[in-house]
Amino acid sequence: MTVAVVLFTSDLRTHDHPPLHAAVAAADEVVPLFVHDPGIRDAGFAVPNREAFLADCLADLDASLRGTGGRLVLRSGPVVPEVCAVATESGATQVYMAAGVTGYAHRREQRLRDALRRQGVTLRVYEGVVTAVAPGAVTPAGSDHYAVFTPYFRRWSQEPLRAPLPAPRTVRVPDRVHGEALPSRSLMSGVSPGLLTGGETEGRERLARWCGADLTRYE
Template sequence: MSVSVVLFTCDLRLHDHPPLHAALEGSEEVVPLFVRDRDIEAAGFGVPNRAAFLADCLAALDAGLRERGGRLVVRSGDVVAQTCAVAAEAGADRVHLAAGSSGYACRRERRLRRALEAQGRRLVVHDGVFTAVPPGAVTPGSKDHFAVFGPYFRRWSQERAREVLAAPRAVRVPEGVGSEPLPSRSGLAGVSRGLARGGETEGRKRLAAWLRDGLDAYADRGDELGADGTSRLSAHLHFGTLSPVEVIHGARRRGGPGAEAFVRQLAWRDFHQQVLAARPDASAADYRTQRDRWRGGAAAEEDVAAWKEGRTGYPLVDAAMRQLLHEGWMHNRSRLVTASFLTKTLYVDWRVGARHFLDRLVDGDLANNQMNWQWMAGTGTDARRNRVLNPLSQARRYDPQGTYVRRWVPELAGVAGRAVHQPWKLPDKERAGLGYPDPVAGLAEGQARFRRARGLDR
C-alpha cells in the first residue's frame, strides 16, 4: 500500500493545498504531519501570540482531518529528524512539502532532501502555496529579483493564477504512527488580551465577511484608522489557514476599485517574499546601506522603551503601539507611522523595531516585517530613502476625528477636537490633569538629527 507524508509548515489548511492534493492523488494513505520546530523556537520566533494562534490553527486542522476520517500527527524537535522518523514508521516513499522563501526554509528543504534520499525516499516540493506567484517566477531580465514594486506588480498582474483546489473529501491515515498531544493556548503566558482566534474555519469566515461587507469600500477607507476598514486576514495568510490564490480569486470575482486596491496589497506580500528569497541576508542586514550610525546609549534606550509602551507623547504613535500590545496586530498605516517615528525621528536602528514587532505581531512574517521596516528606514527598496512620515500630518489625514486615538489612548478620550493629536498645546492646568506624557522629542529636533546623520545638509 502506497503511503505519503505531507509536512505542514505555514500552510495549515485543507482547502487549496497542493501538497495534500498531490499526496492524496498519488497514495492510498497519507500522514498529515506538523513538527514543532525546536530551531524556530530557539531563535525566538515561538513567541506567545503566534504560539497561541498556532495552537488554534493546529486544533482546527486536526478537527478538519478527523471529519474526513484522518488526524494530524504532531511531533517536536528537529524537523528533518522527526519527518524522516515518521516516514520510516509509516513506510512512506515520499514526503510532500510547500516551498518556502526564507534562508531557513531553503536550508531545511536541502537537509530534508538529503536525509530522505539517504533512506531511499523522495521529497516533492510544491510552489505557489504561501504566495500567489512563487518567488523567482518573474524576474527583470538577467537579474534574480525585482527591487522596485511598480515593474514587479505589472509583471505579477500578467501571471495567470492557478485554479483553486477543493478540500479533500476523505483522508486515510495509516495506523501505528504516534502523535504528541495538540498544543493549547491555555496556560501560555504573555498572550495579548485581544488576540484573535486562529484556524481555517475562523479564517474562511473572516474572508467571506470581508468579500461580502468590507472589500467594496477598501479603496476609499482602507487607510482610515478609525474605520478599521482592513481585512485583518494577515495572520491567516501568514499561517496559511487561507490560500492567497483563493483570496485573490475571490477579490477579483467581486471586482471594483476596492478589489483592485486589495489585490495590489497582496502583490506587495509576494514582492517582499521574492526579495527575501533572492537576498536572505536582508532579514538582518541593510538591503541598501545608508551607512547609518544609529543612536545608542541610555537616552536612546529610554526612547525605545517609551515607544514600545505607547508613551512617546505623540498620540497617533502611542495609539498604534498600544493596539499592538493589546491585539498583537496593528493597522498597516500605523505600522508605517510607528516605524518612521522610531527610525527617522528617534534615529534608532530599524532592527530594534523589527524585533519588537516580531515579538508581538501574530502575523509576524519575516519577509514582510523586515522589508517593510527597511522600506521605512530608507535602507530597503524605497527610492525615497529619506522620507519621514510626520505623525501629526498623518493623524490629520488618517484619523481626522481622533477616533483611533481616543479608542487606544483613554487619557485623551475627553479631549475635544483636533487637540487630541497635540495635547501639549492645551492649557497647562488642563494638560496636567490628563496624565499623558510630553513628547519624548521634538519633530523638528528629530528631523534635524536625522538629516545630520544622513549627511543631507552638506
C-alpha cells in the same frame, strides 16, 4: 498499500493545498505531519502570542482532517530526524511539502531531501502554496525587483495563476503512526487578550465577512 507523508510548515490548511492534494491522489494512506521545531524557538519566534495562534491553527487543521476521517500527527524535535522517523514508522516512500521562502526553509528542505534520499524516500516540493506564484517569477529583465509600480502591475497581470484546489474528501491515516497531544491556547500564559483566533476556518470566515461588507469601501 502505499503511504505518503505530508509535512505542514506555515501552510496550515486543507483547502487549496497542492502537496496534500497530490499525496491523497498518489497514496492509499497519508500521514499529515507537523513538527514543532526547536529551531523556530531558538530563533526567538516562540513568543506567547505566536504560540497561542499556532495552537489554534493546529487544532483547526486537526479538526478539518478529522472531518475527512484523518487526523494531524504532531511531533516535537529537529525536523529532519522527526520526518525521517515518521517515514520509517509508516513505511512511506514519498514526503510532500510546500516550498518555503526563507533561508532557513531552504536549508531545511535541502537537509531533508538528502536525509530522505539515504532512506530511499523521495521529497516532492510544491511552489505556489504559501505565495501566489514562485518567488522570482515576477521580476524585470536585468534586475531583481521593480522600482516603479506600473510596469510591475503590467507584468503581474500577465502571470497565470493556478486554479484553487478543493479540500480532500477523505484522508486515510495509518493507525500505527502516533503523535503528541496538541497544544492549547487556554494552557498558555502571557497571551494578549485581544489576540485573534488562528486557523483556516476562522480566516476564511473573516475574509468572507470582509468581502461581503467592506470590500466595496476599500480604496
